[in-house]
Amino acid sequence: MNVRRCALLVLLCAATGTVASGQGSLRPYVIVDDAIPASLTGTRGDPGRGRAIVVARQNTCLLCHSGPFPEERFQGNLSPSLKGTGARWNEGQLRLRLVDASRLNAHTIMPSYYRVEGLNRVAPAWRGKPILSAEQIEDVVAYLATLRDE
Amino acid sequence: MIVNSKRTQWLAPVAVMLGFAAIEVISAHAEIPLGERRSGYADLAPDTKAMQDDDTANPGMLWVQDGEALWNAKSGAANRACADCHNDARTTMTGVAARYPAFNSKLGRPIDLEQRINLCRVERQQASAFAYESKELLSLSAFIGKQSRGEPIAPPTDERLRPFLEAGLEQFNRRQGQLNLSCGQCHDDNWGKRLAGSLIPQAHPNGYPLYRLEWQAVGSLQRRLRNCIVGMRAEPYDYGAPEYVSLEIYLMWRARGLPIETPAVRP
Numbered sequence: 001m002n003v004r005r006c007a008l009l010v011l012l013c014a015a016t017g018t019v020a021s022g023q024g025s026l027r028p029y030v031i032v033d034d035a036i037p038a039s040l041t042g043t044r045g046d047p048g049r050g051r052a053i054v055v056a057r058q059n060t061c062l063l064c065h066s067g068p069f070p071e072e073r074f075q076g077n078l079s080p081s082l083k084g085t086g087a088r089w090n091e092g093q094l095r096l097r098l099v100d101a102s103r104l105n106a107h108t109i110m111p112s113y114y115r116v117e118g119l120n121r122v123a124p125a126w127r128g129k130p131i132l133s134a135e136q137i138e139d140v141v142a143y144l145a146t147l148r149d150e
Numbered sequence: 151m152i153v154n155s156k157r158t159q160w161l162a163p164v165a166v167m168l169g170f171a172a173i174e175v176i177s178a179h180a181e182i183p184l185g186e187r188r189s190g191y192a193d194l195a196p197d198t199k200a201m202q203d204d205d206t207a208n209p210g211m212l213w214v215q216d217g218e219a220l221w222n223a224k225s226g227a228a229n230r231a232c233a234d235c236h237n238d239a240r241t242t243m244t245g246v247a248a249r250y251p252a253f254n255s256k257l258g259r260p261i262d263l264e265q266r267i268n269l270c271r272v273e274r275q276q277a278s279a280f281a282y283e284s285k286e287l288l289s290l291s292a293f294i295g296k297q298s299r300g301e302p303i304a305p306p307t308d309e310r311l312r313p314f315l316e317a318g319l320e321q322f323n324r325r326q327g328q329l330n331l332s333c334g335q336c337h338d339d340n341w342g343k344r345l346a347g348s349l350i351p352q353a354h355p356n357g358y359p360l361y362r363l364e365w366q367a368v369g370s371l372q373r374r375l376r377n378c379i380v381g382m383r384a385e386p387y388d389y390g391a392p393e394y395v396s397l398e399i400y401l402m403w404r405a406r407g408l409p410i411e412t413p414a415v416r417p
Contacts, residue, residue: 057346075346109335111330112330119325119328120324120326120330121326121384121385122326122327122383122384123384126328126383129328
């Protein structure tokens with residue numbers, strides 16, 4: 001994070017009374033209430049790519065969630081269905097829930113998909129890396145926002 | 151929501167009275183009430199249950215048979231068989247698997263059943279220790295475990311085990327890995343639910359070593375624990391690490407009273 005961006009974030013925080021964050025190699029972001037209003041990449045994600053990310057096994061969403069994925073045989077039931085999430089939350093709220101759901105609920109089992117600090121015994125292959133990249137987060141946010149049918 | 155309220159609950163120290171009141175554990179959150187504890191067997195599909203129930207269909211019995219042959223085979227510089235010291239395992243080994251890990255005074259720390267087998271290999275038979283997950287070690291521990299089938303898990307009331315039990319409990323509830331999960335979040339808070347296609351069991355160690363359909367082989371409890379640790383994207387410990395022994399001590403304590411099922415069958 002360069003010094004000027006840092007200073008800008010601090011100013012924003014002071015102005016809105018919220019928390020600025022950015023860890024290691026991750027891009028900084030600003031939390032306002034229960035949301036990260038601004039895109040992590042500065043651009044809109046792609047909902048088609050987002051859907052592919054959500055259903056891909058290695059991204060772990062369907063371990064816990066089910067959703068409108070008729071082609072997927074194995075979907076978890078540890079958490080709310082992703083159906084209708086776009087009607088319940090706006091993009092900024094979805095972004096914070098993906099980036100670091102533990103900021104909203106310290107006891108949640110939902111992993112923080114864009115966080116590298118405060119973790120224990122991470123296997124070497126994953127160490128220092130977020131589960132999803134900023135681009136992937138934006139794609140997933142764009143996709144979840146389209147899930148408006150309850 | 152249920153998950154959260156359960157985990158934020160802090161229980162007062164609970165003195166557990168179940169034959170070994172000496173051990174008292176302070177739990178960080180609601181454990182599964184004793185009356186609701188159930189073996190992973192309870193959640194098996196009917197055909198998997200049938201496979202475990204029938205010794206002629208249970209693939210784990212092949213390992214048990216190999217273990218019996220090893221039990222009776224003279225080995226090492228001492229040219230002695232397990233049977234030369236322990237006679238007929240059907241009588242001398244009953245209940246042993248139900249009370250391991252146990253504290254070893256000479257080593258000054260607890261050891262699991264596999265480590266006990268290897269101590270006999272090295273000290274009594276003057277032979278080399280078997281490698282973890284080797285056919286020999288799995289076979290002998292399956293054979294010894296089978297002698298406790300149906301016996302309730304009965305952890306020793308040995309105060310020297312207490313710090314290791316507490317370490318195991320702490321490990322069970324510590325979040326780890328890139329997914330930042332704890333064992334308890336799945337196995338205490340969400341057992342019975344589905345993690346993608348897999349039913350989450352309560353994580354009882356009462357069937358090990360067991361035949362896992364996914365492995366197409368018999369494997370140890372440590373292999374199972376490594377699977378879960380890798381699943382959390384955490385770094386697994388080396389086989390034989392003291393962390394596995396303390397985790398096993400806690401899992402055995404948590405499963406107290408459940409019958410040993412070795413060699414069990416699991417998906």
